[in-house]
Amino acid sequence: MKRAKVAYDGAIHDAYEHITGLQLADGRVLSEDAVVWLPPFEVGTIIALGLNYADHVKELAKELTVTSQDEPLAFLKSAGSLIGHRSRTRRPEGVAFMHYECELAVVIGRTAKKVQRADAMQYVAGYTVANDYAIRDYLENYYRPNLRVKNRDGGTVLGPWFVDVIDVPDPHALALRTLVNGKLTQQGNTCDLISDIPSLIEYLSSFMTLSPGDVILTGTPDGVVNLNVGDEVVTEIDGIGRLVNTIVSDAEFGR
Template identity: 75%
Template sequence: MMRGRVAYAGAIHEAYPHERGVCLADGRVCREDEVVWLAPIQPGTIFALGLNYAEHAKELQFSKQEEPLVFLKGAGSVIGHRGVTRRPSDVTFMHYECELAVVIGRPAKEVTRDDAMQYVAGYMIANDYAIRDYLENYYRPNLRVKNRDGGTVLGPWFVDAADIADVTQLELRTYVNGTLHQKGNTRDLVTDIPALIEYLSSFMTLAPGDIILTGTPEGVVNVNAGDEVVCEIDGLGRLVNAIVSDADFNRD
């Protein structure tokens, strides 16, 4: 089942896909642009993977690391489908990162690889923007790169794990203003989902609602104010957002 969360008429509603837009839990049908899209779930701890596709690592001239490159993100960085992301006026290279987001469904501690997928509740699309100007180094992405307000787009839907037949064979695509720039497949993950859950749960307890952003494939390009960025993953939908300038972002 696909389900999301939207704000409409002063309240937050669970929402479902509809041929005319979205269907609220109470049966009302709205156009996509009549609602404010929220992240499909209330995020817990967000774990983000860096350089988890081999070709993307090559694209950035980076050799394979011995352990997964993982860093944490604050919930304040998250926005929903059709939201806007600010491009600061002082940067020269800001890019999207289309990623498969894995949602943990129950507490996981010292989980083995063989059992790991039993702890997955479902999946979402993530677009986790990065500003290369602010990057200190690839081992330690700093706060300005990965924890900026509005820099992580999630949605539009949360899809139950049981509804994805093979999560190891999902194609990812990113379009900027209608032009395809990024294409990859989850079969090319350097560290796959079971291994990530085994690794993380070996030293900490994962909780329901925690999210693992599994990394992005090659094909990142610079985006500018006014651009529309669309991320697609097989079976998960189409995540849309726009890049805005400082002036537009701060407009009342």
């Protein structure tokens, strides 16, 4: 089942996929553009992975000090970075290279501490689509995400749907792609993850407790391109959802 959270008519509603858009829990059927889409579940800690597809490592080779790593490259993000489907993301004035990152987001379903790889998938509640924007201008002198690159207000789009784990038979065989203004610019498959989902849960839970609602952004494949104000960015993962976002200027964003 695909579930969402939306704001409509002065209230927050649970919603479900419908052939014409979405259906609220009270039975009302609405079009996608009639509501404000929110992240589709109550989000806890946001854990993001960098350089988790070999082709993306190759794509960034000229910017990397080291192209191999003993451990996953993981970092945390704040709740303020999250926005929902059909929202707007700011491109700061004066930056030269801002790009999308289409990612499978893994949602933790129960408390996980020191989990073994063989048991890790039992701790997954479901999945959603993430588009985790990065501004390459702000990178340090080696590829390690810092606060200004990856922890920006409204810089991480999540949704539209939360998809139950039971409805995704193999999360390591999902095609993902990005379209900018209708043009295909990125495509990949989760079968190419360097650290797969069980490995990530084993690694993370070895030193931190994962809680229900925590979300792991598993990284992006190659094919990132620079974005401009006015661009519509669509990130898709087969069986999970189609996430739409628009790039706006500082003035349009209103901050």
